[in-house]
Amino acid sequence: MIDNSKLESLKKLLNDAECISIVTHPNPDGDAVGSSVGMCQILKNLGKEVYAIVPNSFPDFLAWMEEADKFLNFEKNPQEVINALGKSNLIICLDFNSLSRLNGMGEVVKEALAPKVLIDHHLYPEDDFILQFSELWVSSTCELVYHIAKGLDLLPMLSIGAAEALYAGIMTDTGSFSYSSSNPATFHVVADLLEMNIDKDKVHQVVYNTFSEERMRLMGYCLNEKMVVFREHKTAFIALTIKELNRFKHRSGDTEGLVNLPLSIKDVNFSVLFTEQTDGYVKLSLRSKGDFSVNEFSRKYFYGGGHKNAAGGRIQMKLPEVIKYFEICVRENADKIVKSI
Incomplete structure (x- = not known):
């Protein structure tokens, strides 16, 4: 499971930061947007000022997620993103393993003075981060965000809408549980999310049955x-x-x-x-x-x-x-x- 010493390090970083930026990869998918929404809502409920940042637009079938309409888009307004990163005391990077993956936004994030934390489940993370949660055993970054929140006793900060976003990320990154989902821990997380009264049928409907x-x-x-x-x-x-x-x-x-x-x-x-x-x-x-x-x-x-x-x-x-x-x-x-x- 997750290293307790890393959780303590993250806890201190969160406590010390008043303003936090959450960054994910280009062409954001369900796991990228879902983990960003989940982390964003947890931090906002802790009283933090939070900016969720994407390099470019995400698909319409993810726009239903809680406060997804408030994401900053680097492609559409780079200066707004630069200002947010400059204001931040901490940058949390979700669902990618290298700042080079961010294309044009990568240099902007790299030059930001705030310490950077990686939360991801891909192979071969690079040394761009002060703290890494690089966990290959999880199905998705959304599942990893859940485990981290649980380890920090922050699950009460998770709204139903944010829990539905995490479920959507787990669902899409496993192909509706057809691959990358053989670890029982994944289904324990899903069961916990269901206990929070998420509407899994609604999530499936808006993700898979609303195409043009x-x-x-x-x-x-x-x-x-x-x-x-x-x-x-x-x-x-x-x-x-x-x-x-x-x-x-x-x-x-x-x-x-x-x-x-x-x-x-x-x-x-x-x-x-x-x-x-x-x-x-x-x-x-x-x-x-x-x-x-x-x-x-x-x-x-x-x-x-x-x-x-x-x-x-x-x-x-x-x-x-x-x-x-x-x-x-x-x-x-x-x-x-x-x-x-």
């Missing part, structure tokens, strides 16, 4: 027109250009979950979604079954990382070139992919 018509048509287009399967390598990928995304009126979050679709095919062990970005990069989402580590694959070839079966990456290259490069990488790892389950 265009998003559903994009999903159909991906499966019918864009999915490529390498049967001999048990690998599949979907690649989307900016033009294709615009055709379906793409909004933040519309590609969420698309990478998982090819894994429903019986003989596909590895799936990748490529999305062309306006800044000249191609973003990758990677998923796998069994023992094939997409974290290692992404770190080796695509400047990314994450978890064993779920990772991300970015590379500055034209999309057709990325696909050719990917095919070479797949051939180099074909034996591992094919034998992963």
